[in-house]
Amino acid sequence: MDLSTFPIAFAEAREYLHELxxxxSDEWHDSLRNVLALPRATPxxxxxxHPDWLELNFNAGTVQRLLGPARFDQTRLDPELASCHAKLIWGYECDIPSSTPLEADHLFPRSLGGASEAGNRVWLCRRHNAIKTNDVHLYPSWGDWKPWLRRALGNRLLVADRMLRR
Ligand SMILES: [Zn+2]
Structure with missing residues (x-):
């Protein structure tokens, strides 16, 4: 992330917190359909x-299925990306001498619904990973329709539609 984009990211994070x-709960289903029809992703x-909506609407098994695996496979490191991606989050290159081995973490936090898919994966050194929290103020790409995001919301909508038909 370019440092000059931080204020924009912060504004998006603020909007996210307001939306959340x-x-x-009774608007969640319709909102899913509406938001998926938009050309760009939004906060x-x-x-x-957010997992809270799942817990309000579905049983535990369905919640687990929709959330998917909790962790990334730590072994599939692309050799081209074999350095800490601190810059994506904090705007500077990682130059920590002991920056290996790298660890795979969620770019959009798992605790807020981020999927354990390659498109939401960031490789960080253990130092940077240890300080990456579930704070969304530095999330770099609110506006892009990430395939994992579309898929996650689409799956939630499918299950919600199915329940409504019953
Ligand atoms: Zn690092």
Whole structure:
């Protein structure tokens, strides 16, 4: 992330927190459909991803299935990406001498609904990974429709639609 983009990212994170706070459970299903029809992802799309909505709407087995695996496979390191990606999050190159082995972590936090898929994976050294929290203020790409995000929201909508038909 370029340092000059931090204020924009912060504004998106702020909007995310407002969307999360303002959403009502009975609007979740319709909101999913509406947000998936938009040309760009929005902080609201990420708010609809929050595991809280799943727990309110589905049984434990369905929740687990929709959330997917909790962790990344730590062994599939692409050799081209064999350095810590601190810059993506904090805006500077990692030059920590002991920056290996790298660890795979969620770019959009797992605790907020981020999927354990390659598109939401960031490789960090253990030092940077240890300080990466579930704070979304430095999330770099709110506006892009990440395939994992579309897929996660689409799967939630499918299950919600199916329940409604019953
Ligand atoms: Zn690092």
């Amino acid at each position: 706070d303002g959403l009502r 609201k799309a990420y708010a609809l991803l």
